[in-house]
Amino acid sequence: MGVFIDPEELANVQLVQVFLAYSYLLYVGCNMISDGAELLMLTPFSKVVGCCILPILGAVPDGAIVLFSGLGPDAQENLDVGVGALAGSTVMLLTIPWGMAIFGGRVSLGDDGRPVYDVPKGVARYTTDPAGVLGAGPKVRKMALWMAATAVPYVVVEGGALLAEARYGRSSDALGDAEGPYALAALVLSAVGFVLYLVAQYKAAYGGEKNAVLNNQIRNATAVAVAYEGVGLIAALAPHLRPPADAAQAEHYAAIPADGASGISRDKLKLLRRVLGPYFSKYDNDASGYVDVQELGRVFEDMNEPKSQAEVVKLFAAYDANGDQKLTLDEFCVGMYKYAGSKPRTDPGAAPSRTEVDMRRRATGDPDDDDDDEKEEYPEEFAEHKYQSVLDQQTAIRKAAAKLCLLGTALVLVFSDPITDVLNTVADRIGVPPFYVGFVVAPVITNGSEVLASYTFALKKTRSSMVVAYEQLLGAAVMNNTFCLSVFAALIYFKDLKWTYTAETAAILGAELAMFLVATKLEIHTTKTAALVLSIYPAALTLVWVMENVFGLS
Numbered sequence: 356m357g358v359f360i361d362p363e364e365l366a367n368v369q370l371v372q373v374f375l376a377y378s379y380l381l382y383v384g385c386n387m388i389s390d391g392a393e394l395l396m397l398t399p400f401s402k403v404v405g406c407c408i409l410p411i412l413g414a415v416p417d418g419a420i421v422l423f424s425g426l427g428p429d430a431q432e433n434l435d436v437g438v439g440a441l442a443g444s445t446v447m448l449l450t451i452p453w454g455m456a457i458f459g460g461r462v463s464l465g466d467d468g469r470p471v472y473d474v475p476k477g478v479a480r481y482t483t484d485p486a487g488v489l490g491a492g493p494k495v496r497k498m499a500l501w502m503a504a505t506a507v508p509y510v511v512v513e514g515g516a517l518l519a520e521a522r523y524g525r526s527s528d529a530l531g532d533a534e535g536p537y538a539l540a541a542l543v544l545s546a547v548g549f550v551l552y553l554v555a556q557y558k559a560a561y562g563g564e565k566n567a568v569l570n571n572q573i574r575n576a577t578a579v580a581v582a583y584e585g586v587g588l589i590a591a592l593a594p595h596l597r598p599p600a601d602a603a604q605a606e607h608y609a610a611i612p613a614d615g616a617s618g619i620s621r622d623k624l625k626l627l628r629r630v631l632g633p634y635f636s637k638y639d640n641d642a643s644g645y646v647d648v649q650e651l652g653r654v655f656e657d658m659n660e661p662k663s664q665a666e667v668v669k670l671f672a673a674y675d676a677n678g679d680q681k682l683t684l685d686e687f688c689v690g691m692y693k694y695a696g697s698k699p700r701t702d703p704g705a706a707p708s709r710t711e712v713d714m715r716r717r718a719t720g721d722p723d724d725d726d727d728d729e730k731e732e733y734p735e736e737f738a739e740h741k742y743q744s745v746l747d748q749q750t751a752i753r754k755a756a757a758k759l760c761l762l763g764t765a766l767v768l769v770f771s772d773p774i775t776d777v778l779n780t781v782a783d784r785i786g787v788p789p790f791y792v793g794f795v796v797a798p799v800i801t802n803g804s805e806v807l808a809s810y811t812f813a814l815k816k817t818r819s820s821m822v823v824a825y826e827q828l829l830g831a832a833v834m835n836n837t838f839c840l841s842v843f844a845a846l847i848y849f850k851d852l853k854w855t856y857t858a859e860t861a862a863i864l865g866a867e868l869a870m871f872l873v874a875t876k877l878e879i880h881t882t883k884t885a886a887l888v889l890s891i892y893p894a895a896l897t898l899v900w901v902m903e904n905v906f907g908l909s
Contacts, residue, residue: 387763410830416801439793460813
């Protein structure tokens with residue numbers, strides 16, 4: 356154990372104290388991960404927080420416990436804690452926080468029996484019973500399908516183990532060698548599933564053909580320009596500019612090349628596309644996807660800065676990076692950024708106006724999200740008026756989120772090893788099989804971040820927050836089916852251990868099957884649904900006990 360105390364040498368009271376100390380440190384780490392994930396909801400990474408980031412970070416402690424339980428000299432025996440942690444984590448995360456999310460996120464149901472989310476600002480969404488929450492939807496169903504698909508490695512390794520046991524007997528020393536190929540197959544399948552899942556989620560959130568996505572953003576954002584007819588192009592850009600304090604700074608903007616190859620970061624260009632997209636669409640009269648010389652002239656006329664034809668032609672030539680006599684969206688963005696940046700604001704030190712801030716929020720938001728009441732609120736330390744641009748604000752938020760997530764993960768990794776030994780010692784002293792201690796106790800400690808995060812999201816009582824809560828929990832099951840199971844299968848294969856976990860596998864697959872039906876078939880979740888979901892946890896634990904003690908699959 357190195358620097359950590361050997362739990363075998365501790366008296367019972369001391370063992371409890373050490374257990375509580377390690378548990379608290381793991382809890383702190385989980386809280387840091389949860390807080391970091393909530394900050395990421397304020398960034399462009401919000402689309403993958405529920406389905407990828409939180410599940411991955413939440414799987415780290417479970418994977419660590421599985422790994423460390425199988426590395427010691429008594430690996431075969433200690434691995435019971437690891438499989439208990441894996442099974443308990445999967446079953447617990449699919450049931451207890453899901454039920455909590457239903458209770459925390461419930462809103463009043465309308466006459467049609469569906470949750471009522473569209474209420475005036477300031478009006479409580481949950482006022483009277485009956486109440487419920489959004490259930491099965493396209494995103495949740497897809498996540499449930501991923502959970503089902505990534506459960507296949509369990510079937511492979513368990514099927515191979517049953518075949519080997521039928522041939523050699525459950526206690527045969529040859530069992531490890533006979534199960535090896537199946538463990539290797541499960542390792543490969545789970546690792547491949549892990550990679551495919553992450554790639555698919557990233558593409559679903561940010562992929563697709565770039566021009567199609569961009570055009571969709573422009574079309575949707577045009578409504579913003581209409582709603583804010585009084586906000587000119589310069590005013591819309593103002594919150595994203597560093598106002599020139601002198602002629603030298605104004606020269607900085609003038610020196611930016613037309614193609615934006617230097618002087619404008621990729622993130623800044625993405626932001627400009629979203630801010631200026633509505634204006635580009637407005638002035639592209641013929642919907643050609645380009646702005647010509649005449650259309651550019653209208654831009655300056657609407658700014659109340661009309662130019663002569665010669666001036667417009669000169670500016671157009673300066674903005675036309677490739678000289679093809681038409682401005683693409685990127686060329687338009689760079690040109691307008693250069694033009695607006697060279698114009699000093701009336702009060703360079705002033706915070707953006709309420710109109711500017713609201714325009715910025717809408718113009719840079721997700722064009723597919725039309726529920727204004729569901730916008731995330733920024734903590735005071737990241738308030739928009741404290742930063743010169745959205746990009747600066749986003750950079751600060753990302754750094755804070757990364758710091759919290761990394762420190763929390765480090766804490767979890769460091770203390771997962773010693774708490775595994777403590778759990779084994781506790782199980783030995785109270786005369787309970789290590790599996791049950793791992794099943795019940797380990798998930799409560801290691802999955803605190805996911806439980807807290809899902810409940811926190813549900814308390815917002817919005818459509819999007821409920822989807823994130825469900826995505827996170829189903830994503831956690833996918834991570835256990837892929838990341839954690841690949842660690843487990845690697846131990847079985849490379850250390851020549853036995854897979855004798857039929858009851859545990861049945862509990863995992865049974866719980867996942869039950870939750871697959873809940874996530875794909877029940878469109879509205881009520882308190883009755885919550886009670887049903889919560890009952891799956893004790894049912895899974897009872898199933899393991901019956902299979903081990905009645906049918907002898909121990």
